[in-house]
Amino acid sequence: MSYAIPGFRHPNLPKNDLGFTTKDYEGAVSTLCAGCGHDSISAAIIEACFELSIPPHHVAKLSGIGCSSKTPTYFLGNSHGFNSVHGRMPAVATGANMANRDLIYIGVSGDGDTASIGMGQFVHSVRRNVDMVYICENNGVYGLTKGQDSATTDIGSKSKKGEPNAMEPIDLCSVALQLGATFVAQSFSGDKHQLVPLIQAAIAHRGFAFINVISPCVTFNNTPGSTKSYDFIRQHMASSNTVDFVPHAEEITTEYAPGTSTSVTMHDGSAINLQKMDPNLDIHSRRSALALMQEYKAQDKVLTGLLFVDEDSQDIHTTMNTTKTPLRALSEKELCPGSAALEKINQSLR
């Protein structure tokens, strides 16, 4: 159930460095259920891009199929979007990135789209370290087909009409870490303060940035027995750190108590300031992240925050040594060897 957004906006809406207001980053009216966690994630993407003063057309947004994959229509209306086929967003995003390395690619997927039908594509896009943000809007349920368990549903978790789930869930953050992802974070759609800077840091990261966002499904999976309901997540969420993203141009002003903060400088000069909530997490160590996630899981808790980052990450274009010019901008002059070269080839074939 959705309501039309009035066209009117306050004339004094704040503007960013480019002179755009948040309105310039909004999309069409959401058709998702009222209270859907996914809409909060869309709002966080809008805020993240607005705050970073990203020209809207410098973003390409891509998705697969499912409730989550519908959301790119609801944010960044001035950006090109591609709602592809089920589970195949990573391939389309990879190809798009090959064609033009200068744009920012935001891929949106869900738990069905990522952990089931698209698992193969997900793991290989991680391995390739494609420069993109991959957000999995994880609600542990198939919404559009009305409430089946997904591959991320926890053992024993009950959806609205289902039996308790009997199968081991796939932990996408652990998978990403094991596959060598260079940026892994976990968050909750209801925690905008954490999610917005995480998205900003993911955009600044050069390489594959994965954010698993637990996003309750109000219609099919917000029941008392579900481990992906608002209440459950609010009660069982544990932050590894609080995140503050500082764009390159800004002065770092955030202050933390000595010994509890870390600052990570990204390749573009921006910084992520982290307030450590759990001193055991070393965000530069995959092992530390994996161990800590396991520990929290044993306590029935979900660890959120930035879990791992490799700021020296080299994206696929760097490893392939592709030209700095977007490939799509090359013309006949650079691409076609011409008739003289062809005659030489002919000669070698006689």
Next chain:
Amino acid sequence: MKREIITNLFVVKFANVNGTGSASANRLFSKAVFRMGVPVSPKNIFPSNIQGLPTWYEVRINENGFLGRRGGIDVVVGMNPQSMERDIGELERGGYFVYDSSKPLDKKMLRDDIDYIGIPFTEICRTEYTDPRQQQLFRNVMYIGSLAALLNIEFDVLTGLITDQFKGKEKLIAPNVHALELGFKYAQEHFDCPIAFRVERRDNVGNKILIDGNSACGLGAVYGGATVSAWYPITPSTSVIDAFARYCRRFRVDPETGEKNFAIVQAEDELAAIGMVIGAAWNGARAFTATSGPGVSLMTEFLGLAYFAEVPTVLIDVQRAGPSTGMPTRTQQSDVLTCAYASHGDTRHICLYPSNPKECFEFTATALDLADRLQTPVIILSDLDLGMNDNMCDPLEWDDTRTYDRGKVFTAEDLDAMEKRFGRYLDVDGDGIPYRTYPGTHPTKGSFFTRGTSKDEYAVYTEAGEKYVANMDRLLRKWDTAKKLVPAPVIRKTKQPCTIGVVYFGTSEAPTLEALYHLEDLHGISLDSLGIKALPFADEIADFIEAHDYVFVVEQNRDAQMRSLLISEFDICPDQLVSLLHYDGSPITARQIRREIRDWILRTTTTPRRRGRK
């Protein structure tokens, strides 16, 4: 036995064990005949295996320039005991069986209507070389040397080829030439050379080249401006990408920085490969993939998206024998229907059917233009026979004034000058082709949402029936526009009007045209012919069929797929189209086509125009 001398008109078949390095020696043989100005047509017949199973290399030598498979073998070089019985059985009467006589021949292998030439290749190698690998490799070169003596091939041509082959590795030249000499001398000293089948220098090759279709496709993609290629390895298409990569390394790398003007991604499967191509093309790059039947099956969902969302996509399907895994190293033309209508719902795709490497080169470059112009998938249907065998063809040509047709794309300036709202799927020009914009073009104008769901002219999601129908009908208008842009059919008419025609496509071309020549020459039967080069079918194809009482459709599959496609696209009476099929995994032969047409004509009441025997 008194024998007729046959010059430049025979078939040699090499029977080898795969993984023994015979391929390059056999290639040396074909190229030598080619350099003597005599047309050749070599065909690899190989198993889906790395090492140890039988493999053959069949070379047709034909000074008249007939390049299809003839059928029948005149000389067998039998280097594989596993297949010897079968190889001997395949020889025509009066043929020769050249074999390794290091071991005596089993008596049951003896036929009294062929000649046996035993040369102890293994024994000679054992005394000459100590290294087992060298023994194996030089044994191959040695039998080429013997053939030079037996078939009268100019020895200088062979040494010239060896010199070319080992440019940069000069110390390998002398030992290879030595091996050639060993084989040559033994044959000359022990047999009456040359034998009845002989090669004699001619000037019948002109400026033609010898190249495999897959290399030509790869090169066509370089010339056509493809910058992104995503693929998954599959026989027999892998060498398309190998060739693209090879030519890109040669032409597309900045010599100073080493930076590449191309990106090749080996995908995790064909689903991802086509997805990447669609993503790249959507974002404004020219992109392509190459695969074979099983890959096409996996790509169909994405092909439907590219058709419906109108994203340029180029796919090279090097067909092999299906269904399922089928015979992965054998040829067929059996993806005709699956490619034409790939994907669920009402879909149809532009298909191009090259017949030779030159068309592989041209059609690949053209496909990149057509895909951009028509904003839809374009599928090139090659096959294993064309893709993986050297084919003699005219030299490749490129017009330096040619520019890439990027189709209807609005720039930022276009968008600024536009007064009306941009509609991604608006048929502005009435040809069914809308305008698109690349992502990143303009901060506030021209963005749209690409989707596989139904949408209106402004790319907004809709399930309104009339909007859906309007869009589907526009796609049909676009299909009509495509008819005028795709390569035209090739029509050959006899001097007198005739009531029977022959339709062929792809690699059925050379054997069909040869069969037609012999039908006239041997039986006085003249038939019109038409080579289909593309779907959508041009109106001339319907006119051609209409103008004849009966039309043969020659194709290399069981179910007469092209015939079905003609019937469904043109609403033709099925009785009018006579199937001529071949689907055992080998290329169709001119002999089969000639005999089937002759027999059919003799059987039916229709009286074709006949002339007296020459």
